[in-house]
Amino acid sequence: MYKIIEKYSLAPQIEFARIKAPMISKKAEPGQFLIVVACEKSERIPLTIADFDREEGSVSIVFQKMGKGTHKIADFKAGESFHAVLGPQGNPTEIEGEKNIVVIGGGIGVAPVYPIARKFHENGVHVTSIIGYRGKDFLFWDDKLAAVSNEMKITTNDGSVGHKGFVTDVLQQMIDNKEPIDRVIAIGPPIMMKAVADVTRPHGIATTVSLNSLMVCGMGMCGACRVTVGGEVKFTCMDGPEFDAHKVDFAELMQRLGMYKDLEKDAHDEYKGDSNE
Amino acid sequence: MSDRFTAIHMKEQPAEDRRKNFSEVPCGYTEEEAILEANRCLQCKNAPCIEGCPVAIDIRSFIGHLQKREFDKAINKIYEADILPCVTGRVCPQESQCQARCVLDKKGDAVSIGSLERYVADRDLDRRREALKDAPVDVSGKTKVAVIGSGPAGIACAADLNRYGYDVTIFEAFHKAGGVLTYGIPEFRLPKAIVDVEINSLVQTGVKLVPNALTGRSFTIDELMAEDYKAVFVGSGAGLPQFMNIPGENLNNVYSANEFLTRVNLMKAHRYPEYDTPVKHGKNCAVIGGGNVALDVARTAIRLGSEKVYLIYRRSQEEMPARHEEIRHALEEGMELLALTNPVAYHGDESGFLEKIECVKMELGEPDDSGRRRPIVKEGSNFFIEADVCVVSVGSTPNPLIAMTTPLLETTKWGTIKVDDNGMTTMPGVFAGGDIVTGAATVITAMGAGRTAAASMHEYIKKL
Numbered sequence: 001m002y003k004i005i006e007k008y009s010l011a012p013q014i015e016f017a018r019i020k021a022p023m024i025s026k027k028a029e030p031g032q033f034l035i036v037v038a039c040e041k042s043e044r045i046p047l048t049i050a051d052f053d054r055e056e057g058s059v060s061i062v063f064q065k066m067g068k069g070t071h072k073i074a075d076f077k078a079g080e081s082f083h084a085v086l087g088p089q090g091n092p093t094e095i096e097g098e099k100n101i102v103v104i105g106g107g108i109g110v111a112p113v114y115p116i117a118r119k120f121h122e123n124g125v126h127v128t129s130i131i132g133y134r135g136k137d138f139l140f141w142d143d144k145l146a147a148v149s150n151e152m153k154i155t156t157n158d159g160s161v162g163h164k165g166f167v168t169d170v171l172q173q174m175i176d177n178k179e180p181i182d183r184v185i186a187i188g189p190p191i192m193m194k195a196v197a198d199v200t201r202p203h204g205i206a207t208t209v210s211l212n213s214l215m216v217c218g219m220g221m222c223g224a225c226r227v228t229v230g231g232e233v234k235f236t237c238m239d240g241p242e243f244d245a246h247k248v249d250f251a252e253l254m255q256r257l258g259m260y261k262d263l264e265k266d267a268h269d270e271y272k273g274d275s276n277e
Numbered sequence: 278m279s280d281r282f283t284a285i286h287m288k289e290q291p292a293e294d295r296r297k298n299f300s301e302v303p304c305g306y307t308e309e310e311a312i313l314e315a316n317r318c319l320q321c322k323n324a325p326c327i328e329g330c331p332v333a334i335d336i337r338s339f340i341g342h343l344q345k346r347e348f349d350k351a352i353n354k355i356y357e358a359d360i361l362p363c364v365t366g367r368v369c370p371q372e373s374q375c376q377a378r379c380v381l382d383k384k385g386d387a388v389s390i391g392s393l394e395r396y397v398a399d400r401d402l403d404r405r406r407e408a409l410k411d412a413p414v415d416v417s418g419k420t421k422v423a424v425i426g427s428g429p430a431g432i433a434c435a436a437d438l439n440r441y442g443y444d445v446t447i448f449e450a451f452h453k454a455g456g457v458l459t460y461g462i463p464e465f466r467l468p469k470a471i472v473d474v475e476i477n478s479l480v481q482t483g484v485k486l487v488p489n490a491l492t493g494r495s496f497t498i499d500e501l502m503a504e505d506y507k508a509v510f511v512g513s514g515a516g517l518p519q520f521m522n523i524p525g526e527n528l529n530n531v532y533s534a535n536e537f538l539t540r541v542n543l544m545k546a547h548r549y550p551e552y553d554t555p556v557k558h559g560k561n562c563a564v565i566g567g568g569n570v571a572l573d574v575a576r577t578a579i580r581l582g583s584e585k586v587y588l589i590y591r592r593s594q595e596e597m598p599a600r601h602e603e604i605r606h607a608l609e610e611g612m613e614l615l616a617l618t619n620p621v622a623y624h625g626d627e628s629g630f631l632e633k634i635e636c637v638k639m640e641l642g643e644p645d646d647s648g649r650r651r652p653i654v655k656e657g658s659n660f661f662i663e664a665d666v667c668v669v670s671v672g673s674t675p676n677p678l679i680a681m682t683t684p685l686l687e688t689t690k691w692g693t694i695k696v697d698d699n700g701m702t703t704m705p706g707v708f709a710g711g712d713i714v715t716g717a718a719t720v721i722t723a724m725g726a727g728r729t730a731a732a733s734m735h736e737y738i739k740k741l
């Protein structure tokens with residue numbers, strides 16, 4: 001049993017939960033993820049480890065309510081328990097001797113970026129964080145991220161906070177200003193990660209993205225998560241989730257994410273009794 | 278109603294009915310049928326059938342007891358060698374094992390050893406269910422050993438280690454135990470209620486089961502050994518799905534057999550939306566392969582509601598490695614066999630969903646290493662099969678995670694773990710067995726390997 005210690009909303013449709021999982025917290029590293037099975041009949045949902053506390057024996061998740069799976073997880077309250085939590089899965093983020101790193105989080109991607117930024121910061125790397133939200137009501141964890149960043153830039157689609165526009169605008173400015181960047185790590189919607197890759201590619205700036213492919217097992221035995229990277233088929237759960245952004249076939253990734261769109265909508269409408277999104 | 282040379286076959290659900298449900302196909306013997314079938318056995322002195330069984334069940338004796346209606350004696354005879362007879366009686370490839378050696382096979386039908394085994398084992402299920410009500414046995418204070426994986430190899434190893442008097446913990450990566458018995462072989466061939474009895478019986482004898490524990494990520498074998506476990510058994514199976522690396526294989530609705538079957542068997546996608554996990558079966562579902570796995574997929578697709586289910590196999594029907602009963606059942610249920618056919622590319626629509634499969638015709642050449650005739654492409658024979666779902670069932674290999682994270686463990690070039698005659702790996706105290714050692718094989722060999730390893734582990738620990 002995986003008891004929920006704490007649970008609250010961070011922003012509209014964005015939820016936080018801290019879960020008791022001593023075995024997982026002992027091993028968890030930034031960049032890794034969990035598979036959460038809310039109750040016996042639920043799907044296996046992959047969610048990044050947004051934080052961990054080895055002393056308390058807990059791991060935290062931040063997730064966006066999308067379809068039935070994530071809504072079900074959101075319906076759990078502190079004190080209740082999830083049916084199953086598997087982890088830590090995937091490979092941790094590696095520090096490769098960089099001096100200046102830029103981490104980019106888009107929307108829900110701000111959460112997984114936080115422990116990564118913290119790790120680099122603790123290791124004395126200069127961290128610039130660029131985070132993008134839809135608008136000021138959707139801000140979360142900007143304060144946490146600021147505490148582990150040397151520089152911090154916020155963008156919103158509507159300009160209600162920070163720069164009006166996209167994270168890539170800010171990144172492009174940094175590049176134009178010839179600021180030193182050894183590597184960019186970007187996590188967010190695939191379309192954002194692709195845009196970041198397109199900005200850094202002409203300048204040969206190493207860029208890492210964390211892919212959010214569909215998954216079933218999360219442990220290398222089903223192939224649901226396969227992606228093409230540099231012309232080769234990889235399993236996101238075992239070979240990733242982080243890959244060289246310049247080699248990822250984003251078109252295929254986005255195509256595969258749409259595989260169950262019709263069914264997902266039905267399931268969600270049936271679960272919530274409406275179609276609000 | 279029967280003569281010596283004609284088998285009593287189990288009654289089966291008619292093909293028309295079973296196409297629409299996931300209930301078991303053969304309905305089991307009545308007592309009278311079982312006795313009639315048992316009475317066909319000649320009780321041969323040398324009992325060649327026994328040599329055909331990978332774990333050498335004393336077939337003659339158990340059938341002898343059955344002839345005298347000594348049901349308890351019959352089941353206990355089987356348990357001496359096989360601790361999962363409900364399972365093996367159903368899924369063993371009997372026609373190439375025990376029954377292939379039966380003397381009656383030369384003149385008529387072999388004795389239906391598998392069916393009799395199933396009958397005797399099923400008869401014992403009620404008693405076993407009843408026994409589950411007792412409190413679990415307390416094993417605290419005993420020497421600790423670990424088993425990785427809860428498939429047939431792990432179950433058998435854990436059961437024996439428990440009998441030798443150890444405190445056994447099984448670490449399973451999935452949230453539910455049973456290995457292929459749970460996520461691979463479908464309900465209509467192996468009811469999950471039976472697998473549950475096997476798992477619950479283990480837990481009840483004091484074996485601890487830790488699900489959601491992926492060795493290599495959650496912890497390493499070195500860490501387990503450092504943590505008081507005196508010996509470790511690795512029974513992690515061969516679960517890494519193989520693809521053919523042909524164009525279009527990542528199109529939407531092209532699945533691996535593992536994914537398709539896991540969605541249905543483990544996640545219960547056939548009961549979607551009561552269960553949350555979906556699966557696509559398509560109007561026209563094509564399955565690539567010719568083994569048990571491919572047939573399980575094809576028969577699952579039929580039950581999910583595909584109008585057409587094609588089995589695309591590169592050799593001819595005679596070379597198909599699947600159990601004969603499976604092939605017969607699938608054909609009765611309406612599967613179309615496209616033998617001597619091989620896919621070369623998948624083609625999709627503008628949103629990336631599979632539309633058709635480009636195939637070539639094959640012909641058989643000279644026999645290869647496996648003794649089967651090698652399939653050769655007929656140049657220029659390309660043609661298309663309309664299919665909106667395709668399931669690639671061309672085999673699986675060991676997942677490399679455990680070997681990658683255990684420096685002392687040596688593997689072969691096929692990725693299987695090297696073991697000696699006692700099942701010990703190149704790392705002292707670490708044993709292995711089942712598909713992780715042999716590559717994808719059978720339930721009964723995995724079970725046998727688990728038991729051999731348990732005995733060796735016992736010897737090993739005694740000498741520590």
Ligand SMILES: Cc1cc2nc3c(=O)[nH]c(=O)nc-3n(C[C@H](O)[C@H](O)[C@H](O)COP(=O)(O)OP(=O)(O)OC[C@H]3O[C@@H](n4cnc5c(N)ncnc54)[C@H](O)[C@@H]3O)c2cc1C
Pocket residue numbers: 033043045046047048049062063064065066067068069070071108111112211212213214215241257258259261264265268
């Ligand atoms: C390694 C990994 C880490 C992840 N970490 C997080 C995280 O920390 N927080 C978080 O909120 N989400 C994360 N995701 C995405 C999350 O798993 C999906 O949002 C979730 O599975 C959706 O399930 P659902 O049943 O709620 O929605 P569904 O009913 O499955 O889908 C609803 C909509 O979301 C889309 N969708 C489905 N799956 C994904 C996906 N994997 N990514 C993007 N869109 C998807 C569908 O196309 C559909 O339009 C991660 C995914 C992976 C693979």
Ligand SMILES: Cc1cc2nc3c(=O)[nH]c(=O)nc-3n(C[C@H](O)[C@H](O)[C@H](O)COP(=O)(O)OP(=O)(O)OC[C@H]3O[C@@H](n4cnc5c(N)ncnc54)[C@H](O)[C@@H]3O)c2cc1C
Pocket residue numbers: 368369370425426427428429430431448449450451454455456457458461462463490491492493512513514515516538569570573600676678679710711712713717718719720721723
């Ligand atoms: C669809 C299908 C149909 C089949 N039909 C038949 C049949 O009719 N007759 C027959 O005899 N055989 C059949 N087989 C083959 C048979 O099921 C296998 O040979 C047998 O299950 C192997 O047993 P095992 O214990 O070695 O491995 P498995 O049954 O594969 O069990 C391995 C277990 O280990 C777990 N695991 C893997 N890695 C780790 C890790 N790192 N940490 C923790 N746990 C881990 C897995 O989740 C799994 O539960 C079939 C196989 C399939 C896939």
Ligand code: SF4
Pocket residue numbers: 329330331332333334336359365366369370371374375376390391394721
């Ligand atoms: S275990 Fe399999 S091979 Fe052995 S007797 Fe039973 S059915 Fe035959």
Ligand code: SF4
Pocket residue numbers: 317318319320321324325326327336337340378379380381388390
């Ligand atoms: S070979 Fe056939 S007839 Fe002879 S003992 Fe075995 S099962 Fe009976």
Ligand code: FES
Pocket residue numbers: 214215216217218219220221222223224225226235236237238
């Ligand atoms: S999710 Fe199953 S292989 Fe990656």
